[in-house]
Amino acid sequence: MSPFLEGLQRGELRYQACSACEAPQSLARYACRRCGSIRLEWRKAAGRGVVYAMTSVARAPSEEFRPLAPYALALVDLDEGARLMGHAAPGLAIGDPVSVEFFELSGRKLVRFVKASHA
Amino acid sequence: MGTAYVAGAGNTRFGRLEGQGPLDLMADAAQRALADARLERRDIDGVLCGYATTLPHLMLSSLFCERFSLEPAYAHGVQLGGATGGAMLMLARELVRAGRCANVLVVAGENRLSGQTRDTSIQTLAQVGDADFEVPNGASVPAYYALLASRYLHETGLTEADLAEFAVLMRAHAARHPEAHLKDPIRREDVLASKPICTPLKMLDCCPISDGAMALVVSAEPRVEPRVAVLGAGQGHRHQHLSAITDTTNYGARDAARRALDEAKLALADIDYLAIYDSFTITLAILLEEIGFAPRGGSAERARRGDFSPSGPLPLNTHGGLLSFGHCGVAGGMAHAAEAYRQLAGRAAERQVPGRKHAFVHADGGVMSAHVSLVLGLGS
Numbered sequence: 389m390s391p392f393l394e395g396l397q398r399g400e401l402r403y404q405a406c407s408a409c410e411a412p413q414s415l416a417r418y419a420c421r422r423c424g425s426i427r428l429e430w431r432k433a434a435g436r437g438v439v440y441a442m443t444s445v446a447r448a449p450s451e452e453f454r455p456l457a458p459y460a461l462a463l464v465d466l467d468e469g470a471r472l473m474g475h476a477a478p479g480l481a482i483g484d485p486v487s488v489e490f491f492e493l494s495g496r497k498l499v500r501f502v503k504a505s506h507a
Numbered sequence: 508m509g510t511a512y513v514a515g516a517g518n519t520r521f522g523r524l525e526g527q528g529p530l531d532l533m534a535d536a537a538q539r540a541l542a543d544a545r546l547e548r549r550d551i552d553g554v555l556c557g558y559a560t561t562l563p564h565l566m567l568s569s570l571f572c573e574r575f576s577l578e579p580a581y582a583h584g585v586q587l588g589g590a591t592g593g594a595m596l597m598l599a600r601e602l603v604r605a606g607r608c609a610n611v612l613v614v615a616g617e618n619r620l621s622g623q624t625r626d627t628s629i630q631t632l633a634q635v636g637d638a639d640f641e642v643p644n645g646a647s648v649p650a651y652y653a654l655l656a657s658r659y660l661h662e663t664g665l666t667e668a669d670l671a672e673f674a675v676l677m678r679a680h681a682a683r684h685p686e687a688h689l690k691d692p693i694r695r696e697d698v699l700a701s702k703p704i705c706t707p708l709k710m711l712d713c714c715p716i717s718d719g720a721m722a723l724v725v726s727a728e729p730r731v732e733p734r735v736a737v738l739g740a741g742q743g744h745r746h747q748h749l750s751a752i753t754d755t756t757n758y759g760a761r762d763a764a765r766r767a768l769d770e771a772k773l774a775l776a777d778i779d780y781l782a783i784y785d786s787f788t789i790t791l792a793i794l795l796e797e798i799g800f801a802p803r804g805g806s807a808e809r810a811r812r813g814d815f816s817p818s819g820p821l822p823l824n825t826h827g828g829l830l831s832f833g834h835c836g837v838a839g840g841m842a843h844a845a846e847a848y849r850q851l852a853g854r855a856a857e858r859q860v861p862g863r864k865h866a867f868v869h870a871d872g873g874v875m876s877a878h879v880s881l882v883l884g885l886g887s
Contacts, residue, residue, distance in 0.1 A: 390639050392639050392640065393639055414750045414751050415637050415639075415640050415748055415750050415751055416639065416640075421751075440658060441654040441655065441657045441658040441661075442654070442657050442706075443650055443653035443654050443656075443657055443705045443706050443707075443708075444703075444705065444706045445645065445646075445647075445650050445653075445705045446702075446703040446704060446705065446706075447647075447649065447702075447703075447704045447705065448645055449626070449629045449630060449633050449645060449646070449647035449650075450626060450629075450630060450645065451626075452645065453645035456645065458703075459645065461644055461645075461646060461650055461654065461705075462654075463654055463658075463749070463750065471750050471751075472640065472750065473640055473641050473644055473646065473654075473749070473750055474644060475644060482657065482658065482661045496643065498643065498644060499644075
């Protein structure tokens with residue numbers, strides 16, 4: 389299991405950062421997108437960020453997600469700098485500060501962003 | 508290096524073509540392309556073949572050549588999502604210019620609509636998302652593009668009504684093509700009222716899933732006049748996944764376009780026909796603006812002025828694009844290039860726009876991930 393998914397199962401949000409230049413990475417890379425170093429490490433994110441993009445999915449792509457539709461998906465820029473896709477509370481808009489929650493679907497943990505309480 | 512020309516084109520109708528597999532469809536299109544180019548089987552010494560999601564195979568080009576009875580000196584498959592057709596044409600040109608091949612057949616086709624369920628098709632395509640970070644959320648290609656669209660509308664001020672202009676335009680163009688998938692006229696209100704898919708995209712902002720095939724021949728010495736040369740080609744690759752996009756003013760299309768135009772020694776102002784990938788209305792708006800055929804946020808305004816209509820200065824996808832001619836995968840993305848060739852060659856039948864000299868072709872694969880630009884020119 390990938391470090392990101394392993395983190396999710398434990399209820400922690402992980403992101404990759406470069407230990408040479410400190411650049412945060414979105415997704416999982418072999419080499420740093422900024423300096424090319426291969427010394428990347430997984431760190432724990434605080435779980436807060438800002439909504440970068442939002443959609444409400446009416447047409448679910450599979451049986452598994454059909455009962456949830458319509459559901460919102462967001463791309464969120466975490467405070468640490470990595471961008472992450474997750475489910476989102478309905479009504480969120482681009483620019484909204486959010487914090488992360490976790491929920492379970494068919495035995496898998498998934499991310500859900502909700503309006504940040506500190507905002 | 509020599510010059511490579513588009514020497515002929517052939518295609519099946521696009522739509523629901525029940526009972527035909529990918530190889531049947533590809534063969535049908537290829538047979539027509541050979542006839543169009545006035546070539547015999549023995550003249551084809553190179554074959555490039557696009558993938559088919561309904562026929563995953565280790566060596567589709569060999570499979571196709573056997574079925575079609577070709578024995579080329581060079582053949583393989585190419586996979587670059589929606590940009591596959593553009594990439595194959597670029598490579599065919601290089602093979603011809605380098606003297607490796609005299610006549611390269613570029614072919615793709617699949618029964619994407621009738622050969623599998625809609626859910627299977629959507630699931631297969633959804634895998635262009637990241638397997639750990641994106642796909643598990645119940646995301647799909649429309650969701651990726653919807654997220655992209657939400658941000659782009661936010662940054663540029665484009666609206667859903669603006670995007671609807673492109674759906675209406677592509678449908679109007681498809682109505683003039685006898686082989687298009689969707690031909691019933693639609694109005695802007697119809698697009699806005701169509702079934703929600705993923706906000707801000709509605710059903711009519713999305714291309715249909717179609718069956719169909721397309722084939723083009725690229726040659727050193729075309730047998731059909733007038734000649735249409737591939738004057739320039741370029742690619743841009745800056746990310747694969749939506750989550751890795753960092754610059755919404757250059758997804759890679761601008762890089763590809765600049766490389767192609769530089770090679771053709773032409774400027775945007777020299778272009779008088781557009782063949783631009785349009786998997787969704789937002790795709791078309793972004794590509795037109797990023798490449799520079801409209802100011803950022805200004806593509807719909809140009810569409811409303813009629814600039815992209817057959818009578819305008821920059822006729823766009825006169826076959827109807829993916830949005831209405833149809834999308835059967837790789838062949839859907841090749842249809843733009845085939846129409847550009849036919850327009851320049853004066854062989855576009857009832858859709859013919861007079862006097863076109865330089866066409867700009869652009870294809871993108873994935874989530875604005877892989878970009879290929881081609882510049883076609885009449886004569887020389």
